[in-house]
Amino acid sequence: MLIGLLLALLAGSLVGLQNIFNSRVNERAGTWPTTTLVLGLGFLASFLIGLAIEGKRLFHLEHMEPWFWFSGIVGVGVVVCMVNGMKWLGPTYTISIVMCSQLFFALLWDSFGFLGLEVVPFTMKQLVGVLVIGSGILLFKFGGAREIRAAVASREEA
Structure with a gap:
């Protein structure tokens, strides 16, 4: 349980930090370049780290509901809403x-x-x-x- 609490605290601090970075990029580049940069770099980092840690197992996606694949699209909405919300609030x-x-x-x-x-x-x-x-x-x-x-x-x- 302690590890879960520490990971949740770390995740919260990382989300706050990421949103500040995203806000700064958005000020200079706009919403869609920011979203593309954030999710593109996130994809690249997670892909390379996943390959290093999981190897070929990274590509074994069995027994997954097809609608689970839309999570990345939801991520676009999260980034767009966050950077624009931060601009206003x-x-x-x-x-x-x-x-x-x-x-x-x-x-x-x-x-x-x-x-x-x-x-x-x-x-x-x-x-x-x-x-x-x-x-x-x-x-x-x-x-x-x-x-x-x-x-x-x-x-x-x-």
């Missing part, structure tokens, strides 16, 4: 909202057994957890707005 709010959305939809898909997942019974405790996180994002975004406006106004008067 900044990294902190975008990533916070994405995390809340991930939790909500994971809860929904687990509860219905979507795409062959094992059904996990829906509980109010899970819903409250997602709502608390969402409320935290709203508080983080709008909670100090009045104080910030007052500080800006006092600086302008000085």
